[in-house]
Amino acid sequence: MNKKKSIALLVVISVVLxxxxxxxxxxxxLPWNDTRIYRSxxxxxxxDSDLEEGVAYELTLKEDISVEDTDIEPDEVVLTxxxxxxxxxxxxAQVTAYRADETxxxxxxxxxxxxxxxxxxxxxxxxxxxxxxxxGNGTYLFGSEMVAGARYISQTVQATTSYYVELRxxxxxxxxxxxAIAAGSTDSEGNATDFTLTITLGDTQLFSSTLTEDYLxxxxxxxxxxxxxxxxxxxxxIDSGGLAYEYEVSxxxxxxxxxxxxxxxxxxxxxxxxxxxxxxxxxxxxxxxxLISSVSAFLFVMLEIVMLIVVPGIxxxxxxxxxxxxxxxxxxxxxxxxxxxMREEFKNGKTVKAAVKAAYRRSMLTITEIxxxxxxxxxxxxxxCGGYANCFAITFGIGVVISALVTMFFSQLLxxxxxxxxxxxxxxxxxxxxxx
Amino acid sequence: MMKxxxxxxxxxxxxxxxxxxxxxxxxVLGFVGFNKDVKYTDHYEVKITAEESFGDNNKTMKDTAEAxxxxxxxxxxxxxxxxxxxxxxxxxxxxxxxxSIADLQGRLDTAFANSTVDVTAEKYAAAGYGTLTEMWxxxxxxxxxxxxxxxxxxxxxxxxxxxxxxxxSAIGAALTVALTALTRAVVTPAFxxxxxxxxVLxxxxxxxxxxxxxxxxxNVASDGLxxxxxxxxxxxxxxxxxxxxxxxxxxxxxxxxALAPVxxxxxxIQILIGVxxxxxxxxxxxxxxxxxxxKK
Numbered sequence: 001m002n003k004k005k006s007i008a009l010l011v012v013i014s015v016v017l018x019x020x021x022x023x024x025x026x027x028x029x030l031p032w033n034d035t036r037i038y039r040s041x042x043x044x045x046x047x048d049s050d051l052e053e054g055v056a057y058e059l060t061l062k063e064d065i066s067v068e069d070t071d072i073e074p075d076e077v078v079l080t081x082x083x084x085x086x087x088x089x090x091x092x093a094q095v096t097a098y099r100a101d102e103t104x105x106x107x108x109x110x111x112x113x114x115x116x117x118x119x120x121x122x123x124x125x126x127x128x129x130x131x132x133x134x135x136g137n138g139t140y141l142f143g144s145e146m147v148a149g150a151r152y153i154s155q156t157v158q159a160t161t162s163y164y165v166e167l168r169x170x171x172x173x174x175x176x177x178x179x180a181i182a183a184g185s186t187d188s189e190g191n192a193t194d195f196t197l198t199i200t201l202g203d204t205q206l207f208s209s210t211l212t213e214d215y216l217x218x219x220x221x222x223x224x225x226x227x228x229x230x231x232x233x234x235x236x237x238i239d240s241g242g243l244a245y246e247y248e249v250s251x252x253x254x255x256x257x258x259x260x261x262x263x264x265x266x267x268x269x270x271x272x273x274x275x276x277x278x279x280x281x282x283x284x285x286x287x288x289x290x291l292i293s294s295v296s297a298f299l300f301v302m303l304e305i306v307m308l309i310v311v312p313g314i315x316x317x318x319x320x321x322x323x324x325x326x327x328x329x330x331x332x333x334x335x336x337x338x339x340x341x342m343r344e345e346f347k348n349g350k351t352v353k354a355a356v357k358a359a360y361r362r363s364m365l366t367i368t369e370i371x372x373x374x375x376x377x378x379x380x381x382x383x384x385c386g387g388y389a390n391c392f393a394i395t396f397g398i399g400v401v402i403s404a405l406v407t408m409f410f411s412q413l414l415x416x417x418x419x420x421x422x423x424x425x426x427x428x429x430x431x432x433x434x435x436x
Numbered sequence: 437m438m439k440x441x442x443x444x445x446x447x448x449x450x451x452x453x454x455x456x457x458x459x460x461x462x463x464v465l466g467f468v469g470f471n472k473d474v475k476y477t478d479h480y481e482v483k484i485t486a487e488e489s490f491g492d493n494n495k496t497m498k499d500t501a502e503a504x505x506x507x508x509x510x511x512x513x514x515x516x517x518x519x520x521x522x523x524x525x526x527x528x529x530x531x532x533x534x535x536s537i538a539d540l541q542g543r544l545d546t547a548f549a550n551s552t553v554d555v556t557a558e559k560y561a562a563a564g565y566g567t568l569t570e571m572w573x574x575x576x577x578x579x580x581x582x583x584x585x586x587x588x589x590x591x592x593x594x595x596x597x598x599x600x601x602x603x604x605s606a607i608g609a610a611l612t613v614a615l616t617a618l619t620r621a622v623v624t625p626a627f628x629x630x631x632x633x634x635x636v637l638x639x640x641x642x643x644x645x646x647x648x649x650x651x652x653x654x655n656v657a658s659d660g661l662x663x664x665x666x667x668x669x670x671x672x673x674x675x676x677x678x679x680x681x682x683x684x685x686x687x688x689x690x691x692x693x694a695l696a697p698v699x700x701x702x703x704x705i706q707i708l709i710g711v712x713x714x715x716x717x718x719x720x721x722x723x724x725x726x727x728x729x730x731k732k
Contacts, residue, residue: 094475094625096475096562097562098560100559100560100561101561253518253523256516257699258475259698259699260514260698261515261517263699266700267700270688270691270704274688277683277687278680281680281683281684282680317626318624318699322626322703323629325685326633329637329711330637333644333677333681336677336678336680340677344673366644366647369647370640373640374636377636380577385573385574388626389573389628389629392628392632396636
C-alpha cells in the first residue's frame with residue numbers, strides 16, 4: 001500500500017469512526033426539526049430495573065389465611081415468579097419474599113423494568129389455581145397432569161406474522177381429548193354438534209373455542225392467538241400452571257434503580273475511566289501499536305453498543321455490563337498478544353512490515369481458538385441458564401464475536417495503513433527494538 | 437524481579453495457597469453461607485411516606501432522615517425512592533432504635549408543618565435468590581465447556597497442557613467462589629455472572645499460556661530445552677501481556693467503587709475478586725502444572 005492510498009483510507013475510516021461515535025454517544029436537537037432530540041445509540045439501549053427506574057409490585061395473600069393453614073415455600077414462589085416473568089421478557093426481574101415475623105404469611109415484592117404490559121404481565125405471573133380442561137357443558141375432562149408442555153410460536157408469511165400456542169399433551173392426554181371430541185361432536189340424537197374445549201386456570205378462563213380432530217396434529221393442539229403478548233401469556237400459563245394461593249397485586253410503584261440512584265450513568269463513567277486507562281497503558285507500553293489497539297477497542301465498544309440495540313430482546317443489566325467488560329478485557333488481551341508477537345518478530349531480525357505480518361499470522365490461530373472456546377461457552381450458558389446468567393451470556397457472546405473480528409481484521413488493516421505513513425520511522429512509531 | 441521469579445519453582449506454594457483458600461472458603465460456605473445482599477436476608481426497613489407528592493421537598497425528607505441516621509451512627513445499605521420520591525425506603529442490616537425513629541418523626545413533623553409525613557420502621561425476614569438455583573445450570577454449562585476445552589487442548593497441546601488447563605480453569609472459578617465467601621463480599625444477583633466471567637478469563641489466559649509454551653517449543657533457539665525452562669521463559673511474556681487487561685479491569689473496579697452507588701460497589705468488589713483469581717490461577721498455577729504433568 002502506498003502513502004497516498006494509506007492517507008485516503010485512513011481519512012475514510014476516521015470519518016466513519018467519528019460519525020459512528022457521534023451516533024453512539026452524542027445527544028442533540030435535530031437541525032431540521034428543533035422540537036425533536038436525537039438520543040444516541042447509547043440512549044436507545046433498553047435498561048433493566050437495576051440500572052434504571054423500574055416498577056415494583058407487592059403481592060400479598062388475598063384471603064386472610066393463618067400461617068398454620070398455609071404451606072408457602074418462599075424460595076419456590078420466588079423462583080416460580082422469576083421464571084414466569086423471564087418467560088414474559090423480564091429477564092432481570094427481582095423477586096424477594098418478606099414478612100415481619102413468623103406469625104405472618106410471606107408477601108412478595110417484584111421489581112422489574114417498566115413496560116406498557118407490565119400490569120397485565122404481573123397479573124399473569126401471579127395467577128393461581130389448577131389448570132382444568134372442560135367441554136362445552138362444563139364437564140371436567142382432565143387437568144395439568146395430561147399436559148406435556150406449551151410454547152408459543154410465531155410464523156411470518158409474506159410480511160404477515162401469525163402467533164400460535166403449541167399445546168403438547170401426554171399420550172393419555174391426547175387420547176382423552178380425541179375421545180372427548182368424538183363424544184362431543186354428536187348429540188344424544190346422533191346429530192352433528194360442535195365440540196367446545198375450555199381451558200381454565202383457577203377461576204380465569206384462558207381459552208374457549210370449538211374444536212375438531214383436524215386441529216390436532218400428533219400429540220399437539222395448535223391454538224391461534226391474536227398477538228404476540230397473548231400467545232406468550234397463554235403458553236406460559238398452560239405450561240407452568242398457577243400458584244397455590246391467590247395473591248392480591250398492589251398498584252404499580254415506580255422505584256429508583258435497584259443498584260442505586262444514577263446507576264447507569266455512573267457505570268458508564270466508570271467504564272470510560274477504565275477504557276482511558278487501558279488506552280494510556282497500551283500507548284505507553286506499545287507506542288503506535290497501542291494506539292492501533294485503542295482505536296480497535298473503541299470500535300469494539302461502539303459495535304457492542306449497536307448490537308445491544310439491533311439484536312431484539314436485549315435488556316441491559318449489571319450482569320450484561322459484566323459480560324461487556326469481560327469481552328473488553330478479552331479484546332485488550334487479544335491485542336496484547338498481537339503487539340507482543342510483533343515485538344518478538346522484530347527482535348528476531350524481521351523487517352517492520354514482515355514482523356507485523358508474522359505477528360498477525362501467528363496470533364490468528366491463538367486468538368481464534370480462545371474466542372471460539374469462549375463463544376461456545378456463551379452459547380451453552382445462553383441455552384442452559386436463565387435470569388442474570390443468560391444476560392451475561394448474551395452480551396459476552398456478542399462481545400467475543402465482535403472482539404475476534406475487530407482484533408484480527410480491523411486492527412490489521414489499521415496497522416498496514418499506518419506503516420507507509422512512517423516509512424523509516426515505523427519501528428519507532430511501533431516502539432520496536434532489535435535484540436541487544 | 438521477573439527474572440528472579442520462577443513460576444515452576446513457586447508452583448507448590450501457589451497450589452497449596454489456592455487449595456487452603458478453597459477449603460477454607462468451602463467451610464465458610466458450608467457453615468455460614470454467602471454474605472447475601474441485605475434485600476435477600478433479614479433486614480430492617482425505615483419507610484418515610486408523604487401524604488402527597490412533594491416534588492423538591494423529597495430532598496428535605498432525605499436530608500432530614502440522613503441527618504438523624506448520621507447523628508445516631510446508623511448506616512443504611514440501600515436507599516430506594518418509590519412513587520417518584522413520595523416514599524423513601526431505607527434498608528439497614530441491623531436494628532434501628534425506636535428513639536431514632538421517634539426523633540426522625542419529630543423532625544419531619546417540624547419540617548412539614550402543613551402536611552403529613554409518616555415514618556414506619558419494621559424488621560423483615562426476607563428470602564429469594566437464596567437458593568442460587570441458576571448456579572446448577574451454570575455449573576452444567578461450565579462442565580460441558582471444561583470437557584470440550586479439555587479435549588480441544590489435548591488435541592492441540594497434548595495431554596499435559598490439557599490437564600493443566602482443566603485443573604487451572606476449575607481452580608480459577610472455585611477460588612472466586614471461595615474468596616467471595618471468605619472475604620464476606622456481598623453477594624448480589626450479578627455474582628453468578630462475575631464467577632462465569634472469572635472462569636472464562638482463566639480459560640483464555642491459560643490457553644494463551646499453553647500457546648506461548650507450544651510456540652517457544654517450536655523455536656529453533658529453544659531446541660532441547662526442558663519443559664520446565666520453556667514454561668519459565670513463557671511466564672515472563674504471559675505476565676506482561678496479561679498486565680494490560682488486568683490493570684484496565686482493576687481501574688474499572690476502582691472507578692466503580694469510588695463513583696458508584698452501593699449496589700454497584702458490591703458488584704465491583706465481586707469483579708475485583710473474579711479478575712484477580714482468574715489472572716493468578718492462570719499465571720501461577722498453569723505453568724507449574726504444565727511442567728509437572730509433562731514430566732510425569
